[in-house]
Amino acid sequence: MPLRAPLRSRARGGAATAIRVGPRVRTLAAAAALAGASCLPEERPYWVIDHTDALAMRFEVIERGPWGADPPPGGGPVVEAMPGDRVRATPFVAGPDGPVDVAALQPRWFVCGGSGCTGPQLVDLAEAPPCGAVELPQADTCALGSGPAPTFELGPLRDVVGAASLGVIVMMVAGTPEGPSTRECLRRADALADVTSSLRDCLFFVRTLRIGPTWRTVVAGAAMGATSPVVPEALPWQISQIEPDVAPAIAHFAAWVPAPGGGEYFLEAKSGATLSVRTGDQIALSLIEAAPPQTYYAVSVDQSTLAVSVSQIVEVRGAAWFSTTPAPFELTAGPGFEVDWRAPEEPGTHHVYVVLADGRSATTAWLRVEVAP
Amino acid sequence: MRGWLFGHVAAAMVFGACLKAHAAAPSRPPPKISEPCAGRDDCGTLRARVRAAGLRTALAEVRVVLVGAGGWTTVVETDAAGRLAVDLPPGKVEVVIAAPGFERLAETLEIRRRATTERQLFPRPTEWNPYRTVVRNTTEKRPEAGARSLSREEIATMPGSQGDPLRALQNMPGVARTPGGLGLLVLRGASPLQSGVFIGEHPVPRAFHALALASVVPADVIERLDFVPGNFDSRYGNASGGMVVIEPRRGRRDGVHGHIGVDLRAASALIEGPLGKRGSFIVGAQRGYVDAGLRAFMSITDSNGTVLPTYYDYQAMVDFPLKRGASISARVLGAGDRIRFRFRDYEKEGGFTDAIDYRSSFHRVDFTYRQKLGAWSAMVSPALRFDVGRQLIEVEQREQFRRDYVGSLRAELQRSMSKRFDLIVGADLIVDHYRARGQVPDGVSWPPPEESARGEQTWLGLYGSGRLRLGSLLLVPGFRASGFAVGSERAFALDPRLNGLWEVSDRWRLRFGAGLYSQSRLLEWGVDARIVPSSGQIGTNQVVLPAYFANFEPAFAVIPGQNTLRVIRALQLSAGASHDLPADMTIDATAFYRDQDNANPPLSLGGFPTRLTYGRTVGLELLLRKPLTRRLYGWLAYTLMHSQLLFDQQYGDPGGRRPGDFDQRHNLTIVASIKLGRGWQIGGRFRLVSGQPYTPVVGSIEYEGGYLPIRGLQNSARFPPFHQLDLRVDRRWIYKRVSFLAYLDVLNVYNHQNIEMYVYSYDFRDTVGGFGLPIFPSLGLRLDY
Numbered sequence A: 001m002p003l004r005a006p007l008r009s010r011a012r013g014g015a016a017t018a019i020r021v022g023p024r025v026r027t028l029a030a031a032a033a034l035a036g037a038s039c040l041p042e043e044r045p046y047w048v049i050d051h052t053d054a055l056a057m058r059f060e061v062i063e064r065g066p067w068g069a070d071p072p073p074g075g076g077p078v079v080e081a082m083p084g085d086r087v088r089a090t091p092f093v094a095g096p097d098g099p100v101d102v103a104a105l106q107p108r109w110f111v112c113g114g115s116g117c118t119g120p121q122l123v124d125l126a127e128a129p130p131c132g133a134v135e136l137p138q139a140d141t142c143a144l145g146s147g148p149a150p151t152f153e154l155g156p157l158r159d160v161v162g163a164a165s166l167g168v169i170v171m172m173v174a175g176t177p178e179g180p181s182t183r184e185c186l187r188r189a190d191a192l193a194d195v196t197s198s199l200r201d202c203l204f205f206v207r208t209l210r211i212g213p214t215w216r217t218v219v220a221g222a223a224m225g226a227t228s229p230v231v232p233e234a235l236p237w238q239i240s241q242i243e244p245d246v247a248p249a250i251a252h253f254a255a256w257v258p259a260p261g262g263g264e265y266f267l268e269a270k271s272g273a274t275l276s277v278r279t280g281d282q283i284a285l286s287l288i289e290a291a292p293p294q295t296y297y298a299v300s301v302d303q304s305t306l307a308v309s310v311s312q313i314v315e316v317r318g319a320a321w322f323s324t325t326p327a328p329f330e331l332t333a334g335p336g337f338e339v340d341w342r343a344p345e346e347p348g349t350h351h352v353y354v355v356l357a358d359g360r361s362a363t364t365a366w367l368r369v370e371v372a373p
Numbered sequence B: 001m002r003g004w005l006f007g008h009v010a011a012a013m014v015f016g017a018c019l020k021a022h023a024a025a026p027s028r029p030p031p032k033i034s035e036p037c038a039g040r041d042d043c044g045t046l047r048a049r050v051r052a053a054g055l056r057t058a059l060a061e062v063r064v065v066l067v068g069a070g071g072w073t074t075v076v077e078t079d080a081a082g083r084l085a086v087d088l089p090p091g092k093v094e095v096v097i098a099a100p101g102f103e104r105l106a107e108t109l110e111i112r113r114r115a116t117t118e119r120q121l122f123p124r125p126t127e128w129n130p131y132r133t134v135v136r137n138t139t140e141k142r143p144e145a146g147a148r149s150l151s152r153e154e155i156a157t158m159p160g161s162q163g164d165p166l167r168a169l170q171n172m173p174g175v176a177r178t179p180g181g182l183g184l185l186v187l188r189g190a191s192p193l194q195s196g197v198f199i200g201e202h203p204v205p206r207a208f209h210a211l212a213l214a215s216v217v218p219a220d221v222i223e224r225l226d227f228v229p230g231n232f233d234s235r236y237g238n239a240s241g242g243m244v245v246i247e248p249r250r251g252r253r254d255g256v257h258g259h260i261g262v263d264l265r266a267a268s269a270l271i272e273g274p275l276g277k278r279g280s281f282i283v284g285a286q287r288g289y290v291d292a293g294l295r296a297f298m299s300i301t302d303s304n305g306t307v308l309p310t311y312y313d314y315q316a317m318v319d320f321p322l323k324r325g326a327s328i329s330a331r332v333l334g335a336g337d338r339i340r341f342r343f344r345d346y347e348k349e350g351g352f353t354d355a356i357d358y359r360s361s362f363h364r365v366d367f368t369y370r371q372k373l374g375a376w377s378a379m380v381s382p383a384l385r386f387d388v389g390r391q392l393i394e395v396e397q398r399e400q401f402r403r404d405y406v407g408s409l410r411a412e413l414q415r416s417m418s419k420r421f422d423l424i425v426g427a428d429l430i431v432d433h434y435r436a437r438g439q440v441p442d443g444v445s446w447p448p449p450e451e452s453a454r455g456e457q458t459w460l461g462l463y464g465s466g467r468l469r470l471g472s473l474l475l476v477p478g479f480r481a482s483g484f485a486v487g488s489e490r491a492f493a494l495d496p497r498l499n500g501l502w503e504v505s506d507r508w509r510l511r512f513g514a515g516l517y518s519q520s521r522l523l524e525w526g527v528d529a530r531i532v533p534s535s536g537q538i539g540t541n542q543v544v545l546p547a548y549f550a551n552f553e554p555a556f557a558v559i560p561g562q563n564t565l566r567v568i569r570a571l572q573l574s575a576g577a578s579h580d581l582p583a584d585m586t587i588d589a590t591a592f593y594r595d596q597d598n599a600n601p602p603l604s605l606g607g608f609p610t611r612l613t614y615g616r617t618v619g620l621e622l623l624l625r626k627p628l629t630r631r632l633y634g635w636l637a638y639t640l641m642h643s644q645l646l647f648d649q650q651y652g653d654p655g656g657r658r659p660g661d662f663d664q665r666h667n668l669t670i671v672a673s674i675k676l677g678r679g680w681q682i683g684g685r686f687r688l689v690s691g692q693p694y695t696p697v698v699g700s701i702e703y704e705g706g707y708l709p710i711r712g713l714q715n716s717a718r719f720p721p722f723h724q725l726d727l728r729v730d731r732r733w734i735y736k737r738v739s740f741l742a743y744l745d746v747l748n749v750y751n752h753q754n755i756e757m758y759v760y761s762y763d764f765r766d767t768v769g770g771f772g773l774p775i776f777p778s779l780g781l782r783l784d785y
Helices: A023-034 A160-166 A182-191 A214-224 A237-241 B002-021 B152-157 B165-169 B290-300 B547-551
Strands: A053-063 A086-095 A108-112 A134-136 A142-146 A151-157 A168-174 A203-211 A250-258 A264-269 A274-278 A282-289 A295-301 A308-314 A318-323 A329-333 A338-342 A348-357 A362-372 B044-050 B063-068 B073-077 B083-088 B091-097 B105-111 B116-121 B148-150 B196-199 B222-228 B243-248 B257-263 B266-275 B279-288 B305-321 B327-344 B352-373 B376-393 B398-416 B421-439 B450-470 B473-486 B489-503 B508-524 B535-538 B541-544 B560-580 B586-597 B612-626 B632-647 B656-659 B666-677 B680-689 B697-703 B706-711 B722-734 B739-747 B757-760 B767-771 B776-784
Touching: A053 A168, A053 A203, A053 A348, A053 A362, A086 A168, A086 A203, A086 A348, A151 A214, A160 A203, A160 A214, A168 A182, A214 A237, A214 A295, A237 A295, A237 A308, A250 A274, A250 A348, A250 A362, A282 A348, A318 A338, B044 B063, B044 B091, B044 B105, B063 B083, B073 B083, B091 B116, B105 B116, B148 B165, B152 B222, B165 B222, B266 B305, B290 B305, B290 B327, B473 B508, B473 B560, B489 B560, B541 B706
Parallel strands: A134 A151, A203 B697, A274 A362, B044 B116, B196 B243
Antiparallel strands: A053 A086, A086 A151, A108 A142, A108 A168, A168 A203, A250 A264, A250 A282, A282 A338, A295 A308, A318 A348, A329 A338, A348 A362, B044 B083, B063 B073, B063 B091, B091 B105, B148 B222, B222 B243, B257 B266, B257 B776, B266 B279, B279 B305, B305 B327, B327 B352, B352 B376, B376 B398, B398 B421, B421 B450, B450 B473, B473 B489, B489 B508, B508 B560, B535 B541, B541 B757, B560 B586, B586 B612, B612 B632, B632 B656, B632 B666, B666 B680, B680 B722, B697 B706, B722 B739, B739 B776, B757 B767
């Protein structure tokens, strides 16, 4: 019974890594063959941003509650929250023409209870009651309202293991400039109970706010009378070393760009900067982090003996790159920190996006690329 | 396994040859004295045996004209064994045979003085028809509306059936096209598990080998295939859909015969002949080897993975008439499948990994004893069957296993009570002792990852039916009382049934049927039963399988829990008319209706048992048929069907009425075959079928970097209409003692990609492809002796 949900595999987190054939792939390919597959269809490049798409959501504790922790010295915003904390969620939405103004999309926000937002049918969002303080864990889906970056307060802690495992599941529903409006997306989603209608170009974007650090959760749970298999006294001493997770940070981009007269030149660029290249240029892009990976402890409780065990984990960060052109990113070093990318053969303005994630939180940066003949 | 199989086949063949040695040879007839020999003492004797070329079948009562060089002519007739013996004047004699159905044979012989000349004469048949048993067109006699029988010749030569009996069924009205090449038998919209398949007096667990490459019994061992898509009579139970009954045939007694066949899919062999003074035997086997070709293809190409299907089946049958109207038959039959999905694995020695290894087999032995006791006819048939299934998905550490020992018994009494009324009463009992085990990795499935169970399931049926003839009206009332037991749970059902046939005139016949049909089912709380998951990824593409895939191999699922026994009750109604048209054509029209409670497909998407309140199917079947004639046969089959399920509200599903998984609104099949002469035959099958219902993905939720599909209403969309043309060309060469057949069977001649499944992009935003069977040619050779 892990107190902390395991790192989830991220399709986009691994975007810069080579595709490996896994068990699930094999099983489904067998199914395809059962249906008479003679050859497999082409895969659509997942790094291509050819439509409006949400890439990341950033959580920040904007008001500490009584159980909240200070960020470690030199750390960035805390993204791991405790009961009583007030949290803000900020999405990053990318489009073919650059980052999209989320406010213009008028997204609606929900906290998902159970599997309400992710079950086989997407229903009852219209009937979701307004969220008060979000219970930990939240039993029923509730509405956070609308806006580009909602804020919400974490409420009472009911179940330590449930809260630590599930966290707070936040979903953004948004229309897109090329598709239906947010209101229409929600209307179609609600109508799925009676009629099948397309939700293409509707964004249903879910990220989980983590509850922690674990030892604080156990202590808070004991104080609040929450269900918990572990009492504070049973916690090993290492547990108190755990500090809240802080968001990864991107300092800037570094790039080697072919020079007009031959050779290459080096430059550094902040997120949002414009990079001028020529058609077909091979560019080496690097991501410079602003904060080192954190070390933390994972706590497990044996279901039969309730014995507590602690294991030390160093955060593994990975970068996923996206662009508005189909040219692939070729990994050259690190878990996606350095890539080669070829500018398209046609002049124009393009965009490169990167998501830096550590399994608990993520941050984004982007470049505008002017491609000249 | 391969060595075991072929070793047993070889042993069976040797056994068959030994049996033949015990067959008594017919006595030689004394020579007749022909007119030209009257008063002469220098005549020689001609002893000849006349048999059909290629078949070696004795031709009885055939007139043989003998023309001497001196101008005399005499005619003799063969006896029952095709023999003739006649004294003839010495010198050259021309033997002429002109029998109906055979080419004229003329052969010159030399008759020596006071000596015996022996010859074998082989007239060549104008048409190849080794199936000498009388084919009953039971549409004429059966009271069930829509019921039909297929002859072996129709099965063997029907385009698109590849000579396979149950595949031939798929050309019949009321039979759904099975999507994806799956071996499913779907009658009038019912789930495959709701229809029964009997071989002889007992059921078998599956009709087809797993990928529908072949039926579990080949056409060569079949006497007759009765197909009743609904309103079957009281003899059969524990099925709420339709029924297929395969009647095995007896071996020939006119010598040892057989065949050896080979094509791109399988090799087969069969031997049959007399056994003792009255008996006969058949021993046959076939073995599929599509996997061998695919393995070779994989090794010489860069293919990353392929499915390797293998199958086998075998049959050994002995029929022995006893004294006083008694007879006994013994049959041993079985079939097995193995499907592996093999991937290239560069990290492994040998370079390949079997991601899935699926095996399923059954083996059955049964005896049937028939005895006439005065006005009564009695039949007793016990059988023992052993089923085993195993599925191993090594890379997912998933294993499922089930083993069944199934004992069954059928006993029946018949009596003609009067000229107008026949009575049949009987009982059948099936006891299934099972053991099941499942193991899945933690977190993949619910309930807990390891579970095993053993127990017993019992089905008992008591039935009675009568055949009452009132002039041109035939009524077949019947009832069936069924008892079902699983562990300590019990359920009972009483099913009255009535079928009728009214022969209005020589050309018009009306049929009708009404009845209740009960079938047990279990709520299954076993591990995930599907050999393929309902959704997943290929590369970054997403695949969502249509619901009918859940029928692929449902047997693994059955690890019953407590209070799980339910009885499906179906009301079936049907009415039809048949009319004889000129040129031997017939047209049949049948309307049908089936309404059942507790309808339940074996599994549903998402791994949850789906609760259905009822299933309802209504439709119309049309069959325009040109029976086998000298040159042309064919039919046009059309089914209009509306199959609907009512889902309960659960698991976020709002419930409601939806199309059934096999709701094929329109199903048109045109089959035609023509004999061109000189051994050539060409046939074709064209099918045009409504697209299969499926549950579309209308959007997705991006959840922590992965994508979860948002589905529309279940079965609320359809694939594009299916159409396909299959052609088959046969050429047969007939020699004296053997015949040789070469054929080319091409499925999907114009290579139309019929979509059976969609592949979505990684985020379910677009469909990036679809799957369907491509063109599939099969070249085959067969030697009959």
